[in-house]
Amino acid sequence: MPEFDTLIKGGTVIDGLMSGRFVSDIGIKDGRITSIAGRIPASSATTVLDAGGLIVAPGFIDLHTHYDSQIYWDPWCTISGWHGVTSVGIGNCGFGFAPCRPADRDRAMLTMSRNEAVPLETMKEGMPWDWETFPQFLDSLDRTAKGVNVLAYQPLAPLMSYVMGGDDAKGRPATDAERLEMCRLLEESMDAGSCGWSAQLFGSNSIQRDFDGTPMITDTMAEADLLAFAAVLRKVGRGFIQGIGATRDLWEKLSEVSGRPIIYNVVALTTDQHGVANETYRSTLDWIADANQRGHRIYGQAVTTEIAFEFTLATWNLFDSSPVWRVVTLGGPEDRLVRMKDPEMRQALRDELDNAGEDGMRNFSSVIGAVSPPSRSTREATRHEEGLRGIHRRRDRGPRGQACDRRPARSRRRRQPRDHVQHAAAAVRARTDARAGQLELRHPGISDGGAHTKFMTFGAYPTEFLTKVARDDELVSLEHAHWSLSALPAMAAGFRDRGFIREGMPADLVVYDLDRLQMGPQEKAWDYPADEWRQVRTAVGYRWIMVNGSVTFEEGTGTGAVPGKLLRHGMDEASSI
Numbered sequence: 001m002p003e004f005d006t007l008i009k010g011g012t013v014i015d016g017l018m019s020g021r022f023v024s025d026i027g028i029k030d031g032r033i034t035s036i037a038g039r040i041p042a043s044s045a046t047t048v049l050d051a052g053g054l055i056v057a058p059g060f061i062d063l064h065t066h067y068d069s070q071i072y073w074d075p076w077c078t079i080s081g082w083h084g085v086t087s088v089g090i091g092n093c094g095f096g097f098a099p100c101r102p103a104d105r106d107r108a109m110l111t112m113s114r115n116e117a118v119p120l121e122t123m124k125e126g127m128p129w130d131w132e133t134f135p136q137f138l139d140s141l142d143r144t145a146k147g148v149n150v151l152a153y154q155p156l157a158p159l160m161s162y163v164m165g166g167d168d169a170k171g172r173p174a175t176d177a178e179r180l181e182m183c184r185l186l187e188e189s190m191d192a193g194s195c196g197w198s199a200q201l202f203g204s205n206s207i208q209r210d211f212d213g214t215p216m217i218t219d220t221m222a223e224a225d226l227l228a229f230a231a232v233l234r235k236v237g238r239g240f241i242q243g244i245g246a247t248r249d250l251w252e253k254l255s256e257v258s259g260r261p262i263i264y265n266v267v268a269l270t271t272d273q274h275g276v277a278n279e280t281y282r283s284t285l286d287w288i289a290d291a292n293q294r295g296h297r298i299y300g301q302a303v304t305t306e307i308a309f310e311f312t313l314a315t316w317n318l319f320d321s322s323p324v325w326r327v328v329t330l331g332g333p334e335d336r337l338v339r340m341k342d343p344e345m346r347q348a349l350r351d352e353l354d355n356a357g358e359d360g361m362r363n364f365s366s367v368i369g370a371v372s373p374p375s376r377s378t379r380e381a382t383r384h385e386e387g388l389r390g391i392h393r394r395r396d397r398g399p400r401g402q403a404c405d406r407r408p409a410r411s412r413r414r415r416q417p418r419d420h421v422q423h424a425a426a427a428v429r430a431r432t433d434a435r436a437g438q439l440e441l442r443h444p445g446i447s448d449g450g451a452h453t454k455f456m457t458f459g460a461y462p463t464e465f466l467t468k469v470a471r472d473d474e475l476v477s478l479e480h481a482h483w484s485l486s487a488l489p490a491m492a493a494g495f496r497d498r499g500f501i502r503e504g505m506p507a508d509l510v511v512y513d514l515d516r517l518q519m520g521p522q523e524k525a526w527d528y529p530a531d532e533w534r535q536v537r538t539a540v541g542y543r544w545i546m547v548n549g550s551v552t553f554e555e556g557t558g559t560g561a562v563p564g565k566l567l568r569h570g571m572d573e574a575s576s577i
Helices: 102-115 120-126 134-143 156-164 166-171 176-192 223-236 248-258 280-293 323-328 333-341 343-354 357-368 378-384 388-394 398-404 458-472 478-493
Strands: 004-013 022-029 032-037 045-050 055-058 060-062 085-090 149-152 196-201 240-245 262-267 298-302 370-372 420-422 442-444 509-512 523-528 532-536 542-547 550-554
Touching: 004 032, 004 509, 055 478, 060 458, 060 478, 085 542, 102 120, 102 156, 134 149, 134 176, 156 166, 156 176, 156 196, 176 223, 196 223, 223 240, 223 248, 240 248, 248 262, 248 280, 248 298, 262 280, 280 298, 323 333, 323 343, 333 343, 442 458, 442 478, 458 478
Parallel strands: 004 045, 004 055, 060 085, 085 149, 196 240, 240 262, 262 298, 298 442
Antiparallel strands: 004 022, 022 032, 055 509, 509 542, 523 532, 542 550
16 A cells, blocks of 8 residues: 555745755645655655646635635635635634524625625525524534635624624624623634634724625724623633724734734735825834734734726725715616716715815725726826826816716626726735835735625735745745745644644645746636626646645646635644644
8 A cells, every 4th residue: 555645756845934945755645744755756655746846835825815605606715726725714804694593694695795795696596504603604614515724713793793683783882791692602603613703993984884885893893892802812712813994002902802813904005096105004014013022913914916906886895985985886786877877976976076185085096096998007007097186177077977977787798898997006015015024924815705706806816926026026035925825824823734834734735837827817707606707817837736635726727626624723633723
């Protein structure tokens, strides 16, 4: 009987720990790495993969996705699975589907259809809804075939709605009895394998709202409730917090009360309407460095992709910080079309732009960019951004009026109009700020996988990071890139045995040709339940992607293997602590 199931032979190993690269064979048995040695006889393995001239590295870990529903119809969580991600975190930003009573399921899906732009009919057709409580949801995930490993946060919005009721949870703090019950359920979730909790804390002017235009439950929740949830993590003694929004002081309070790590979202570079970089991300990095030196554990999670949104007003959902656009973009395409034609609504849009002030203009332009045809590069898109005020003065209707004249797509199969609102920010500069000590405090990985799929493909970020940052621009070493993509997020999440290559660890691996590695074009795929479409982006150059010792993709083609596991946090040797 062969000693190994699979032998990866002659690859250049980058172990994820910033050690020097070396050429070695890797023997895999029962899903684990059992030998790393210079030369292992090919006869000792059932399957031999010739990795000569290729890089062998740990699979990538993405701690910010919204695959909570997609995992049920797409076991490999693509786009992520195509780009070497072998473990994903779900339940981010406080959004999710558990706990949830049967009578509230439609309401939960409506919420996700707005704030994360997951098609409603797709969720209705694709989700089994064989749970009510969070432990039951984890059991459902455990039963479901998976092509990647899955780690789950307890999102706070469904937890609070379950105990307080959705309307009350948005309108008041919890009573003492409600707070005790929510903390009990959170601890129950942790006992079942939740990795911690998540929340979006944007306040009353939230950019990402519920289906009816109101803020999300967590946006305006009471600080006392947040601190109570943080105290549960201290009591349990493990887990971490993922959040977006809120003040730096509040994040430090949550760190102090919980005693646990915090994944802070988001470290990102934005630009003004002329493509000039805003410098706020530097102060964010300085704060993270200072907070860690004062005893907190705060990890910055960075957007490292070049942002290029491609969409129609039928699919876009990130104008909700604008009171007028919020109303315009509620409902389906026909509802939006009626409002876009309304003269009073159009005038209100013009007035809002005129009265925005310089700060408002910067915020507006950082989201909407400019009214322009799709362009292939940041430079081309920036050239179209002539300055929104100048456009407004020179044209009768102004940019918002012109945008309203672009009819939302009415048919699922109709070709989208050529004119799109596209924003291409020079976010590449954010990922390249390599000031001393700062790269050690942040990691790539906000794919938002499973969300906003009609206008963005951030799940390609690992390939973009390896090609543009490490290979082409040589801004970080390949060793540092793999540490950032794998070991650092694993450390932040408390993984015991994933994120780097070592004997005895699960064989979550990528084997790729660095010279050939590249992202494919962004294109439309009709592969969602209910005959829905999404934007996708494949990869070229990954020879093999392995999860728990099984090849899931070979040269970009799926094998059909579903070796992924539910990682119950702290529950077993193969998951995390």
